[in-house]
Amino acid sequence: MSSNTQRRVLVLNGNGNNLGDQAIFAGWLRVFGDAVDAAGLDVIVDQSFIYDLPFREETIATINASYDLVVMGGGGFLYHRGADRSASGWGFDIPEALIPSLEVPFAIYSTGYNYRAFAPQHFPAHTASHVRATVKHAAHFSVREQGSVKMLEEQFGVTEGVSFVPDCALHVEPGRVHLPRLDPSRKSLGLCLRIDRPEERFPAPFAESFERYVQTLVETCQRLVEEDGYQIVFTPHLLTSGDLEVGRLLRASLPEDSLLLLHEEVPAIYHGADLGHPALLAGVYEKLHLVLGQRLHSVILPWAMGTPVVSLSTTRSNGWMQELFGSPKDQHIDLFDFDRECRTERFVSAVRAASSERDALSAQAKARKAELVEIARRETRALVNDTLGTLRVKSHPFVQEVAAR
Numbered sequence: 001m002s003s004n005t006q007r008r009v010l011v012l013n014g015n016g017n018n019l020g021d022q023a024i025f026a027g028w029l030r031v032f033g034d035a036v037d038a039a040g041l042d043v044i045v046d047q048s049f050i051y052d053l054p055f056r057e058e059t060i061a062t063i064n065a066s067y068d069l070v071v072m073g074g075g076g077f078l079y080h081r082g083a084d085r086s087a088s089g090w091g092f093d094i095p096e097a098l099i100p101s102l103e104v105p106f107a108i109y110s111t112g113y114n115y116r117a118f119a120p121q122h123f124p125a126h127t128a129s130h131v132r133a134t135v136k137h138a139a140h141f142s143v144r145e146q147g148s149v150k151m152l153e154e155q156f157g158v159t160e161g162v163s164f165v166p167d168c169a170l171h172v173e174p175g176r177v178h179l180p181r182l183d184p185s186r187k188s189l190g191l192c193l194r195i196d197r198p199e200e201r202f203p204a205p206f207a208e209s210f211e212r213y214v215q216t217l218v219e220t221c222q223r224l225v226e227e228d229g230y231q232i233v234f235t236p237h238l239l240t241s242g243d244l245e246v247g248r249l250l251r252a253s254l255p256e257d258s259l260l261l262l263h264e265e266v267p268a269i270y271h272g273a274d275l276g277h278p279a280l281l282a283g284v285y286e287k288l289h290l291v292l293g294q295r296l297h298s299v300i301l302p303w304a305m306g307t308p309v310v311s312l313s314t315t316r317s318n319g320w321m322q323e324l325f326g327s328p329k330d331q332h333i334d335l336f337d338f339d340r341e342c343r344t345e346r347f348v349s350a351v352r353a354a355s356s357e358r359d360a361l362s363a364q365a366k367a368r369k370a371e372l373v374e375i376a377r378r379e380t381r382a383l384v385n386d387t388l389g390t391l392r393v394k395s396h397p398f399v400q401e402v403a404a405r
Contacts, residue, residue, distance in 0.1 A: 008046065009043055016273055026169075026279070063104055074168045079114035107383055147319070148320070151316075165380070170300065177266060179233075191232055191291075196240050214246060223348050325364070
């Protein structure tokens with residue numbers, strides 16, 4: 001199909017200072033752009049933040065007049081916290097009665113059910129009905145792993161109308177990154193933690209549990225350095241005060257030549273949101289022997305680069321992603337069972353098991369990535385052709401303040 005008439009797309013996601021969210025948006029642009037090019041379309045994309053845009057009458061009218069498609073995702077916005085003020089009880093902040101008034105086609109794209117281990121998971125009573133109505137009216141509704149398909153059915157009664165589109169970060173290509181202190185003669189272990197909101201990730205008393213967790217990680221790194229000769233590469237995806245403190249603790253606990261702090265080695269990655277940063281991060285992960293990852297995209301990006309991952313799971317999505325890449329169960333540390341799993345010996349043995357299978361796991365990951373990327377391309381081409389392939393006759397009085405939110 002070929003047309004010189006321009007379409008405009010509004011994409012709403014979490015693209016910000018979190019490198020995982022940046023990877024989602026960068027990957028989405030790649031796979032969506034490929035689908036647009038294949039369809040011979042001329043498309044402008046405006047990006048905003050999903051949680052900053054409540055859909056109310058005035059905003060909906062502007063969107064209907066200004067856009068040909070709205071895409072929400074990827075990312076894990078199938079969740080609810082008590083402080084959330086969404087009209088729906090989840091990430092799509094629109095009263096259910098107003099969903100039919102959103103005349104422009106809209107897509108919930110490659111999202112996920114974002115369950116945290118020790119957070120109360122009490123959706124408002126009306127959320128199930130809202131999610132079902134969203135699935136009914138959406139031009140496309142997809143999730144990034146099969147676990148979310150199951151949760152949609154169990155939590156919200158959604159039994160059809162949902163497709164599988166793997167996480168957008170799979171489409172990020174590695175950039176060239178220079179790590180002069182990384183010793184290629186030694187094994188290297190990436191370490192990425194998610195330690196914000198400890199009350200949602202660790203059992204009560206969560207301050208004591210958090211301290212035990214960090215100490216277990218430090219002892220794990222010490223043993224791997226002393227007994228196996230590893231270099232530890234600390235790769236925070238978000239520079240929280242907790243991440244910086246862990247970095248200082250690692251520095252005080254490990255020999256200087258056995259620790260690289262990525263925010264010091266490649267500080268440019270952490271200077272604001274930039275579509276080039278995920279490529280640099282992927283380039284780092286590509287160089288490593290293994291990764292010990294807690295943030296979801298410290299699981300996804302390394303696997304996409306062919307680097308095996310031992311996951312530290314305080315959300316169900318980590319385990320689901322490990323299953324997607326065929327990771328052995330002993331290399332998934334399920335911190336939902338905190339007392340049994342949060343032990344130095346458990347962490348060390350999981351890393352050693354992954355190391356012993358490194359080549360086979362890497363080859364398996366590369367083959368699986370190719371399959372997943374093809375699924376995403378096929379689904380995204382269908383989305384583009386079904387929604388943008390036939391132009392709706394309309395004017396485009398683009399309102400800048402909506403896209404600039």
